[in-house]
Amino acid sequence: MQSLNHHDQFTYELYKQLLETALSCGEVLLFSKRTTKPGLIIRHDVDLDLKLCEHMVIVEKRLGVRSTFYVMVRSPLYNPLAPNESEFLRWLIAEGFEVGLHFDPVPHEQLIGQNHLNYKRCILEDASILSTVFNSLGHTHVRSVSFHNCGTRAFSQNLVFAADGADLVLENAWFDSGRYISDSRMQLPMENVFAFVEHCGQEQLMLNIHPEHWIHGPNNTYENIIFKHSVNSGKDIREVLSVNSTYLSGLH
Numbered sequence: 001m002q003s004l005n006h007h008d009q010f011t012y013e014l015y016k017q018l019l020e021t022a023l024s025c026g027e028v029l030l031f032s033k034r035t036t037k038p039g040l041i042i043r044h045d046v047d048l049d050l051k052l053c054e055h056m057v058i059v060e061k062r063l064g065v066r067s068t069f070y071v072m073v074r075s076p077l078y079n080p081l082a083p084n085e086s087e088f089l090r091w092l093i094a095e096g097f098e099v100g101l102h103f104d105p106v107p108h109e110q111l112i113g114q115n116h117l118n119y120k121r122c123i124l125e126d127a128s129i130l131s132t133v134f135n136s137l138g139h140t141h142v143r144s145v146s147f148h149n150c151g152t153r154a155f156s157q158n159l160v161f162a163a164d165g166a167d168l169v170l171e172n173a174w175f176d177s178g179r180y181i182s183d184s185r186m187q188l189p190m191e192n193v194f195a196f197v198e199h200c201g202q203e204q205l206m207l208n209i210h211p212e213h214w215i216h217g218p219n220n221t222y223e224n225i226i227f228k229h230s231v232n233s234g235k236d237i238r239e240v241l242s243v244n245s246t247y248l249s250g251l252h
């Protein structure tokens with residue numbers, strides 16, 4: 001097992017090693033292809049920019065791995081309906097990746113309050129907006145939904161919904177049983193993550209990797225990543241941070 005314990009280790013080389021470890025121990029599964037069989041579901045919540053996904057895709061493709069990208073439709077930072085972005089998403093689908101909705105409740109809250117039933121309606125509405133990106137493909141629709149900043153808004157746990165036609169089916173088998181690990185706020189426990197993925201031959205696991213945490217290589221903190229994104233994208237730092245408003249406590 002690797003003995004890494006700092007966020008300085010967020011490199012594509014390390015991500016490649018993680019995938020190789022998973023492949024040597026079990027199978028990497030797409031979300032929609034999961035059954036009850038063991039394997040590793042790789043989930044990418046796209047919080048800042050779709051362009052930051054490209055290198056992650058390259059690493060995965062080289063190893064024959066396919067993952068699920070969760071995309072926002074009401075972000076102030078990127079627009080999946082814009083020509084280049086929607087082209088990229090269609091390319092992902094053509095390459096065998098999956099695209100789901102990364103649902104942020106915040107834009108809806110002022111309109112609807114925090115009623116769970118209303119959220120369901122809003123989730124389906126956003127899923128239907130994202131599905132329009134794939135209309136030209138004829139058959140593709142959003143099959144799953146992950147939550148942005150979950151645990152801080154209407155819901156108290158990590159959630160993934162399977163979008164089953166016009167309905168949503170809650171899938172939370174991974175979250176209370178040690179079968180889920182995330183690099184949220186770059187707090188991925190490196191000393192444990194290899195042991196975690198090694199277990200994918202025995203159980204079905206979910207690994208949540210945010211592409212923006214890996215783009216700038218080693219020796220970066222979460223605060224640096226946000227700041228660099230603000231500078232590189234020309235986006236106002238307040239706009240960048242509004243997406244991660246609950247993550248601000250460590251920033252100065």
Ligand SMILES: [Zn+2]
Nearest residue numbers: 045047148149
């Ligand atoms: Zn998110």
